[in-house]
Amino acid sequence: ELEFKSLLDKFVKKPQQQQKTVNLQLDLFAENTTEDAVGSEFSSYEGSKTAPCEYQLVETEEDALKIYEKFSSSKILVLETKTTSTNAIDAKLVGLNFAIEEGKVVQVAIPNEREKAERIVNIFKPLYESSEILKVGQNIKYDMEVLMNYGVRLAAPMFDTMLAHYVLQPEQKHNTETIAETLHQYNVLKPRLKETGVEDLFYNIEMPLVPVLAEMEMTGVRLDTDALAETSKVLTERMHQIEQNIYGLAGHEFNIASPKQVGEVLFGEMKIVEKPKKTKTGQYVTSEEVLQQLRSKAPIVDHILEHRGLKKLLGTYVDALPKLINPRTGHIHTTFNQAVTATGRLSSSNPNLQNIPVRGEDGKEIRKCFIPEPGQLFFSADYSQIELRVMAHLSGDKNMIEAFREGYDIHAATAARIYKEDINSVSRDQRTKAKRANFGIIYGITVFGLAERLDISRDEAKQLIEGYFNTFPGVHAYMEKAKQLAREHGYAETFFHRRRYLPDITSGNATVRNFAERNAINAPIQGSAADIIKIAMVRIYERFQREGIRSKMILQVHDELNFSVLPEEKERVEKIVIEEMQNAYPLHVPLVADSGWGENWLEAH
Template sequence: MSLAPLVLVDGSSYLYRAFHALPPLTTSKGLPTGAVKGVLNMLKSLRKQYPESPFAVVFDAKGGTFRDEMFAEYKANRPSMPDDMRVQIDFLHNCVKGLGYPLLCVEGVEADDVIGTLARSSAAADRPVVISTGDKDMAQLVDGHITLVNTMTGSVLDVAGVKEKFGVGPEHIIDYLALMGDKVDNIPGVPGVGEKTAAGLLVGINGGLKELYENLDKVPSLAIRGAKSLPAKLEEHKEMAFLSYQLATIKIDVPLDIELDALHCGEPDREALLALYTELEFKSWVNDLQREAKQEGTEIAPAEEAAPVIEAKYELILEQTQFDDWLKKLQAANLFAFVVQSNGTDAQRAQIVGLSFAIKTHEACYIPLTHSYMGVPQQLDRDAVLNAVKPMLEDASKIKVGQHAKFAINLLANCAIGGDQSQGINVQGVKFDTMLESYVLDSTATRHDRDSLVAKYLDHTPVNFQDIAGKGAKQLSFDQIALEQAGIYAAEEVDLTLRLHEVLQAKLDKIPTLAPVLNEIEMPLMPVLARIERQGALVDAKLLGIQSVELGNKMTELEREAFAIAGEEFNLGSPKQLGVILYEKLGMPIISKTATGQPSTAEAVLAELAEQEFPLPKVLMQYRSMSKLKSTYTDRLPEQINPRTGRIHTSYHQAVAVTGRLSSSDPNLQNIPIRTAEGRRIRQAFVAPQGYKLLAADYSQIELRIMAHLAKDEGLLHAFRNDLDVHRATAAEVFGVELPEVTNDMRRSAKAINFGLIYGMSAFGLAKQIGVDRKQSQAYVDRYFARYPGVLEYMERTRTQAAEQGFVETIFGRRLYLPDINAKNQALRKGAERMAINAPMQGTAADIIKRAMVAVNGWLDTSGLDARVILQVHDELVLEVREDLVEQISKDIRVHMSGAADLDVPLLVEVGVGSNWDEAH
């Protein structure tokens, strides 16, 4: 009989990964708990996989180790542990002990060394070992008895797996690390030797570090990039390479007063866990403890904050009588939650798989319609069910609750009952959406997806989609999932939606100023966005194809130019190769480094190098710009044309940008550059159909106008009220000249000042932008504030209010919380202050364009005019308008958009018309 493997958990690795990878959670008192919950979930999952195994969770002990004595700079690059992580460590250790898992911390050595010693001792006794970690250093321990498991990715590394992943076997991992170093632990390695070079050297000489240094004369003949220059580099850094070898070596002979046979999980200490879970507000786990105790007939003290255990009642609807009963309940209900399950994530292409409903919490049903797999039970007729629920879903008097309901609205609108594309369901009465409720409540508190909200507000871990569908390329679509699993998942999803709504609504009710943001802006906008998404935009694929070829030709020319400057060919898309060319071969100054300590080749760095008259960075920036346009737009847009509609359908996101701005994806229309001819040509591919024109209506200088309103500055108010060119007026004030004497250069500088101040730009940043020294730039800023004192007063007032209350507001009451506004770290605090000044302007601009979209949609609906909104980008709406209505629509849309807010200055709307988007803009 084979022995169950010894399971060794790298607890320190778990902690860091859980803290950085999972959504942050806090208790009602502000205690961070996300890392604790994440680690415990991973441990429980691992324990279920190895229920009979000896088990140990190993953490780094406090204080230094022998490696610090060996190399003073060891781990010097690591930032100090975040306070929010440090405060969770004792809670985590106590929870691990409370669960009965053996916990090990050995002073003077790292967790890796404890794990290495235990693993090799166990392997020597012919017991298999599983090490659960995300640390690549551990690969050196792998052998016929020892494997690595990564719980976050599900990957398992045996000997073959190590070789496939790293290019060398476990026996040479230490040599591999010694050559390439480890930026995280500040193991130096050999400069310029990366992963591929390190593996190539070891494989090429068929040995380790010792053999490599004995055969340096063979290195130039190896098929490795830069092989000829490697021997000198290796020789120069030989001492550091062998020191790195020692630092990277995991000790396997640590004196441990631990018997392997003692590493068995004990019984959980429910009293201790109850106290811990109660303090950490893990309510569902408190409930689980009490339920287990009750089932065993034992006593356990109730936790004051523990919610009562309520058993959920979920029903899978396969019979007509069941459906009829639920239909009656729904028809009688004043409010219900609904969710639509589909076989894809594109609402314009996906098909409905089933419907789920909940009228009260902890009770829900799932009605499968089109599940298809071998042996699937008989389901109710799809069209009959959709026809039956259609009147109820289209009844605006019935209040509905959803989570990301826009997706469901589009699916139902496209459902094509009876195969007729015009026969969809026009959902009405969606008054609440938990995603938007959470977003309005606090846009910065968490992500607003279902799982994040459930974890934060319900302290519940729902059925995970990947658990029932699998991962990656083999993941099943929802219609392939067995009804037994699908029914629980779908019913729980709609139940949790209703439960979330009750919690979030109660929190929103305590802040009355947020009600108009939700009820008058976000919720009315949601169906408008759904309609715009369904409408889509017409795109000329042929034109994009021509431009794609031209961009490819320009990229080839730029590539040749880059090779000529560099004196050799290299991969322009490889940051590593580019770094070698820029900094090692051409000797350019290193302006900044990446998080791993490598010289940066980021866009901002290239721009700064280009300003210093280095020719290659300028060519690279042009190449990158062309490459992005080609891959993101000219190549991709034709592929995104929906075959059913012949149009492109972007997706708009209401709950992403913390300031309230909309964003879009698939495709992202916000980022099409309009300052370059190539970018404008992409807009030329967005065309009007025959007999129509595109009309673009754009707010002019809206954030500056909002600034004037908020600051109540007489100078700015005067400029906007008298329809002056505000940048020219600012230039006259700042440069001390009369309006007619303002030059174009002065106006450009004044524009940079106007917009720079909105975004919190410093005098240093402004100097860089307008090409003057810092002293001159500061003089301009000082003169600006002297001429516009209201602006300075607004900024100082806003900083003070933000520090006192922790948030700022838009004109319409939208809040942006600023967690770092009182941070001790000056950089964090200054960043929060800049956000505090800008957010009311950017957020108000977002509110205004949203209100305008609702108003324009309502006007077009009631007027019956042949025009429709097809795009929204920044402060601009793009409409398709029948040619004979262009003049009327141009006049009326100005009225509706300028009326979206009542400011102390007029809202100016500029309208353009053309056969394509570029012409209209």
């Protein structure tokens, strides 16, 4: 009650690992760093470990039928599946948990034998598939997928306490420990959704997205393992060649994977800078950030960065992906995490497809290995510069709105205005600088940061940023207003009232405060873009169902949706996807989705 959480942890919870240091770099997929099971306003010191709970074990079909009869007249049913695996694709049921009142849990044992197991599950199938009963669960997508394996389609209405807590407290963890606590949370969370103004976000965006993601995860995606093996061979050979180049420049062999040895070679032996950064223990700092800044100092730095990139690509994707293929389905089944990022964006894991490099030939080689179902086509559609379009909408800047409405190349249009050139006379270098400014401004880039990224002087970077704000005065006004609103309310929010709480916005520490201010500017932009693509996904899924489309949405990565499409449905799928993406939300500028077809992800994107 008094928020003595660390003291509470000593007596009630297991000792937690020390929290990760907060990274002050704005992160596209910023993950929660706190370990709270529930937020302070929902928590009680009489938690799941101490609250009294009555369990009833049901082991026969006869008793299961009695429980079904008892529950069938209930308007709210809390449910949980007990399984053999955290991986829903392969999980086998060992129990079904239910509750219709606090503190009383019914545990239905599921036998090992598949036929008997299905008989028990089928007793409760009408409850799961009823549109009259509200199903309450914690991470209900997992239960939905497990039940799909037993021929049950969990039907709306549903209430996921994890997602309710996520929209209320996006910065915190959303795990819980027992079914009894789920019903306690539902009773507390439901009224809070209304009080906080996030009912629309929860009921019309997050909850309808659950079955969409469940089907995508269960469908999975095919991989061309032969192409991956060839890619592995090519990249490994190239990595060995780079190793030899590095050894030649260093004058001897060393362990390139060792930061310590890399530091000794670059700074101890080659002395590429006079005063290299050191850690508290005296070791040279050779992080990605530091080496990027030193690329112009010596050719060996570029080679080391390229070697690291290839090693990561091979370890994370090229050599790892084939091992993730499910032997039963022949597909990889990534998990889409709906309650992980503080911004509202989806993330994915096992494998994390959000981090496949977009630029460069190597990332393309990996995309080439993602293929549609046999005899089908790969279709990809992605939003064109959605965050800049959201910025134009939020800022109301006339020049930016005009550029988008006229269908100009926004980066060329920006360069033309900054450099006072005709749009057709803009050089490639000018466009590149304007593009970096366009995206950098969204993430609160500083003069120093822009100078470093473009490899230009600070004076030129300062002039570029000043020129940008003179060109788009509405953007500057939006940024100042966003910071002011965050200071007044303690949070920033999206079109749909998704909040990003920013307690550090009034911090006396300038570094911490500036980071919060950058989030105040960026969270409404990035979060609104995330909400828009979620709306598009839900509408596409629902139209596919209504119109009997058998093609499947299989991947979501950033602002891009990917599909495996039956050739006879090609035109209908393209029409539905583009319509729903472009009409997901009315902005002051057009929402544009680009699309393509191919035999694999690379060809289509």
